[in-house]
Amino acid sequence: MDQVLSLVLTELKTDADAVAVAADTLLRHKGLAAQLTIRQRDMLVTAADDPRLRDLHEQRVRLHAAINARQLAGPSDGAMQTHRQRLAADRQRLDALESEIAQRSHGATHRLFELTWHDIAATLASDTALVELRRRAVFDFHAADRTKEVHAGACYSALVLRPGAPPAFVDLGDAEHIDELTGRVTALMSGRSQEEDTDKAARLRRAVLDPLLPALGGASRLLLSPDGALSTLPYEALPLDDGRLVMDRWLVCYLPTGRDALHLSQPSPAPGGPPLVLADPDLKLGTPGGANTRERAPFTPLPGAREEGRQIAEFLGVTPLAGADAVKERVTGAQSPAILHIASHGFLSPSVPRAMDxxxxxxxxxxxxxxxxxxxxxxxxxxxxxxxxxxARDDPFERLSGRDVDDPMLRCGVALAGANTWLSGGDLPPEAGNGVLTASDLALMDLSGTRLVVLSACDSALGDTWVGEGVFGLRRAASIAGSRSLVMSLWKVPDRQTRDLMTDLYRRLWAGDGLAEALTGARQAMRRRYPHPAYWAAFVCQGDPGPVIDTRYQEDG
Structure with missing residues (x-):
């Protein structure tokens, strides 16, 4: 894909047909692995005439969940060789199931390669622009030595789509410079860095947004599909030259890929159940694993989360699950709740330790x-x-980052009842599972009828970033599971401010605001009380920016 983009954007950028080919190529291939899984999941909705496909999917979910549990549990009695052999055998069975699923769903997945930029642009409202970002390799097609000098670094490019307009590509500049600047700006915004802000946020805006302005035209709403380090940036918090912020000029919502705009133009299945609200789980549930359990406990109680859950459940007319009731089985056993709201700790565990010199x-x-x-x-x-x-390190997350846990979707998630107990080697009741909802767990759920997932937890938007495939974490998991929209956090926000922002968000949703409008309003209100972006800029929305509250719940309430 990068060769095509580089050729067109350096040699053929005035050729409308070539630009159209490059646009189609980018839209078809970015985030392809997740999109193939999503298409296969969507086929199940219309698979009434293929019971074998549904049976294969159910087998796959059970086996994948068993593999996840085995990986995190580790070997029993130190039998590492037996443990690895069993994992290898299970993965072979999983590969066979996925191969047959792929064969039976070939028609649906093949259509991914038939969509065009016209198809996606036609779904956009007149006031909306779609921006598909790509961190790509740069190729020098005039290099004298074609074996050594063809690759000439990396840059960011953006594809902008507007209804009724041709596709427009914009080069944003050197990728390493933008990545470094993004890291510094997000550290300043989150409060992790005390470095004095020397116009870094404005410089970043001038690099990644200002070049897009001619292509954006008069759009007042932006659908952004980021890539690389830009996946960690809340564009809305970037300052404009007139003293306002991006959120004061545009309504921003994020997409995993530009293709998702096409999916959002179609109606979603009906919810499978009422909203599910889980908050402030009993992190010490179960039997402790040792004398140093308290010292190694990575998670602390969240009284603000309990109050947040109570208020939001009251809005939605349901009873919240809190304390010892906030167990894993209640979450993973839910079938497409209309809304899924989890107020707890999020975690992003370090990767498997690497060898040192x-x-x-x-x-x-x-x-x-x-x-x-x-x-x-x-x-x-x-x-x-x-x-x-x-x-050596004393890592309370060792069970999530230790040996043989190399899947990034297992190393991030949210804490549920019993999380501290399990992480310290203790035992939990069966319904609590292992006390954590990993991204892999979430991805295996059926959320095809869920209108909104809210992960009111620190770092819930983060994970391992793979260029061209997005962030491997909870945001990817919610999309694969089928949720129409998602609210997530890019960094840790204090308990009280999180509670206030979330209750304000639901108040606005209940009044009929669309998701992007409601979240923007809640953040602006928090910004007036706490000007520093650490308190309000972390929460961003992904997916459908429109209304999410079903009027039936309003009438029932």
Whole structure:
């Protein structure tokens, strides 16, 4: 894909037909892996005449959930070889199931490669612009040595679609510069950095938004599909030259890919049940795993979350699940609740530890093998087994980031009842599972009739970012599961401010505001009380920016 984009944008940018081909190529291929899964899921809605497909899907969900549980549980009694053999056998079975599912859903997935930019632009309202961002490789097609000099770095490009207008590509500049600036700006916005702001946010806006202005025309609503480091940026909080912010000029909502605009133009299935609100779970549920459980407990109670859950459940006319009732089984067993709201801790665990260069170790450092289960042979006091080492660490998230947990969708999620107990090696009642809802768990749920998922939890928008495929985390999971829209957080926000912003959001939704409008209004209100963006800019919305409250719940309430 990058070769096509680079060729067209450097050599053929005045050729309308070539630009159209590049637009189609980008829209068809960005985020393709997730889109194939989503198309297969959508087929189940109309699979009444193919019971075998539905049966295959149910087998796949059960087996995938079992693999996730086995990975996180780790080997029993230290039997690592047996553990890995069982995982390998389960994954072979899963591959076979997914292969047959792919064959039976070939027609639907094949149509992904037939859509055009015309199809997507036709779904946009007259006041809306779609911006598809791509971090791409740059190729020098005039290089003398075609084997060494063709690749010439990386840059960001944007495709802008407007109804009734041809596709417009805009180059935004060097990717490394934009990535570095984005990291600094998000650190300033979130309060993680105390560095003095020397116009960095305005410089970033001039780099990633100002070049788009001619193509945006008179649009007042933006659908943004970010890529790379820009997936961590709340565009709405960037300052304009006139003293306002982006959110004061445009209504912004994010999409996993530009193709999702086509999906949002179609009606969604009816909800499978009433709203589900879960808040402030009992993190110590179960039997503790050791004397140092309290010292290793990574999560603390959230009294503000409990009050948030109570108020929102009252809006929606349901009873919230809190404390010992906020167990995993109640979430994963729900079938397309109209709204799913979880107010708890979010987590993003570090990846599997990487080997360090021995020259980087200092005298007194405590080190540990990267593969802690490998047998060590010592001869005459000398290590005789080739082995990589890293610094030892006391990591309360070890069960989510330890050996053999290499799936980024297992290393992020939200804490449920019993989370601290499980993370410290304790035992939970069966209905609590392992006390955490990982992104992989969420992706296996059926949320095809769910109008809104709200993850009122720190870092719920984060994960491993893969260029061209998006963020592997809860935001990807909610999309795969079928939720029409999502509210998530890009960083940790204090408990009280989160509660106030969320209750204001639902008050506005209940009054009939669309999601993007309601979230913007709630953030602007919080901004007047707390000007620093750390308190209000973290929460962003993805998916359908329109209304989400079903009038039937208003009438019933």
């Amino acid at each position: 021995p020259a980087d170790f200092a005298v007194g450092d405590i080190v540990t093998p990267v593969d802690a289960h490998r047998q060590i042979l010592v001869l005459d006091g000398t290590l005789a087994t080739p082995m990589d080492f890293t610094l």
